[in-house]
Amino acid sequence: MEPLSNKRKVLEVKPLTLAERSYLPAIIKGMAITIKHFFKKDVTIRYPEQKREFSENFRGLHSLKRDENGAERCTACGLCALSCPAEAITMTAAERQKGEENLYREEKYAAVYEINMLRCIFCGLCEEACPKEAIYLDGDIVPSDMLRKDFIYGKDKLVEAPLNQ
Amino acid sequence: MGTADLIIKLVLVVVIFAISLVVAMYSTYAERKVAAFLQDRVGPNRAGPFGILQPLADGAKMFMKEEIIPTRSSGLLFIVGPSLAIMTACIGSAVIPWGQKIVTGSHVIDLQVTDINVGILYIFGVVSLGVYGIMIGGWASNNKYSLLGAIRAASQNISYEISMGLSIIALLMVSGTLSLREIAENQHGFWQHGWFSWYVFKQPLGFLLFIVCAFAETNRSPFDLPECETELVGGYHTEYSSMKLGFYLFAEYINMFISSAVMATLYWGGYNYPGMDWVTAHVGPVIGPLVGVVVLFVKVFAFIFFFMWVRWTIPRFRYDQLMDLGWKILIPLAITNIVLTGAWVTVYDKFFK
Numbered sequence: 031m032e033p034l035s036n037k038r039k040v041l042e043v044k045p046l047t048l049a050e051r052s053y054l055p056a057i058i059k060g061m062a063i064t065i066k067h068f069f070k071k072d073v074t075i076r077y078p079e080q081k082r083e084f085s086e087n088f089r090g091l092h093s094l095k096r097d098e099n100g101a102e103r104c105t106a107c108g109l110c111a112l113s114c115p116a117e118a119i120t121m122t123a124a125e126r127q128k129g130e131e132n133l134y135r136e137e138k139y140a141a142v143y144e145i146n147m148l149r150c151i152f153c154g155l156c157e158e159a160c161p162k163e164a165i166y167l168d169g170d171i172v173p174s175d176m177l178r179k180d181f182i183y184g185k186d187k188l189v190e191a192p193l194n195q
Numbered sequence: 196m197g198t199a200d201l202i203i204k205l206v207l208v209v210v211i212f213a214i215s216l217v218v219a220m221y222s223t224y225a226e227r228k229v230a231a232f233l234q235d236r237v238g239p240n241r242a243g244p245f246g247i248l249q250p251l252a253d254g255a256k257m258f259m260k261e262e263i264i265p266t267r268s269s270g271l272l273f274i275v276g277p278s279l280a281i282m283t284a285c286i287g288s289a290v291i292p293w294g295q296k297i298v299t300g301s302h303v304i305d306l307q308v309t310d311i312n313v314g315i316l317y318i319f320g321v322v323s324l325g326v327y328g329i330m331i332g333g334w335a336s337n338n339k340y341s342l343l344g345a346i347r348a349a350s351q352n353i354s355y356e357i358s359m360g361l362s363i364i365a366l367l368m369v370s371g372t373l374s375l376r377e378i379a380e381n382q383h384g385f386w387q388h389g390w391f392s393w394y395v396f397k398q399p400l401g402f403l404l405f406i407v408c409a410f411a412e413t414n415r416s417p418f419d420l421p422e423c424e425t426e427l428v429g430g431y432h433t434e435y436s437s438m439k440l441g442f443y444l445f446a447e448y449i450n451m452f453i454s455s456a457v458m459a460t461l462y463w464g465g466y467n468y469p470g471m472d473w474v475t476a477h478v479g480p481v482i483g484p485l486v487g488v489v490v491l492f493v494k495v496f497a498f499i500f501f502f503m504w505v506r507w508t509i510p511r512f513r514y515d516q517l518m519d520l521g522w523k524i525l526i527p528l529a530i531t532n533i534v535l536t537g538a539w540v541t542v543y544d545k546f547f548k
Contacts, residue, residue, distance in 0.1 A: 057508075064504065064507060068233055072235055072237050073235045076240065
């Protein structure tokens, strides 16, 4: 058959030479390769103590943001829950009382805000849906746990630490 | 033999037993570390600094696992299998000379449990007994995979014992003795009568054959067909659990230690090292032999490392290739080696002496 390209290579089956049949040169070559790796730097890291740097668009654990005065930005509009394809987000809204202006930015806020980390697929649609720039997936990898109920993260784990006044 | 000698011997037995167990224990750790380093990984590093307590953790785990004896197995033989395996592995160390005799005043302490004049034959006897442990264990499990593994082990060990024995005969023609003590003494120092005194330089082919057979005898990769996971699940220890499995694994590592010691003694000069007379003259007749012991252990560890290095480099043989290598290559080579050695010894005795 006419070859379509000049890449075709006809291989000839040659009987093995004595050196090849004795395996020894090949074994020595292989051993040389492995001993070279013995002195190479490890490619693995000691994970929980050392961590690799994340890429810039890495999406990890969610955090609920505060504004420049330290008040929670979330207004419990529910758009994140609506946009969530995995239905991982639930929330209960509440009205801001007098004297809580330093705690909540808008007149309505989320009294309960829960994300089920076992359902979340870290797609980042909640981040995109949020009109108040209140939720960002800028955290770490979700840590492991023993019980399924412990993967439902409430506000205690999600809200950013208060600003230092 | 006085009471003092008896006590010294007992202490020596206990010490050697303990050392071979500790070496076997840490061989498991070393194996994992060496494997990791050869594969650019870190290896066990959780238990203690650098993971040096890993063998203890593994041992504790082995002891606490549930002990399962299959219902249709033959109960007694199922227990005899691993016991025999570890017993035969342990008694091999009795004839290995660990160092020169220590002379303190009137006392002579022999760093060897027993110097029988057929030391090599004893080693061979013990090694060939080792296959019974595997065979009985595989048979008693009442499992096809176990039985296949056991059959493989038996035929492999028997085939390679022949070429091992033949490769030793050439060595015996050079050394003229079967006693391991005398073989070690013959390799005194490093240079004698215008040639290296270690037998590896007199019997390079013999050493090559011996080390290949040693790999096969200890069921180490590339000859680990009896426990070949990809074909036989776990080979002869498929049905074993808990410490009975541990004994099988342990026996393999003890065998590795003993065969390393045998190779070091037979071919690599045992406790001899270049400049040993000078060292002994300077540090005295007690410390001198102990330096030799350290040297022997360095050689043994080098061999153990070599075992591991080979394991993580060379893929497993196919069974027919294994038999081809054993019967069609190693045995003819060993016989050629005997003939050549015989011719050389005759010529040497006639013209150069």
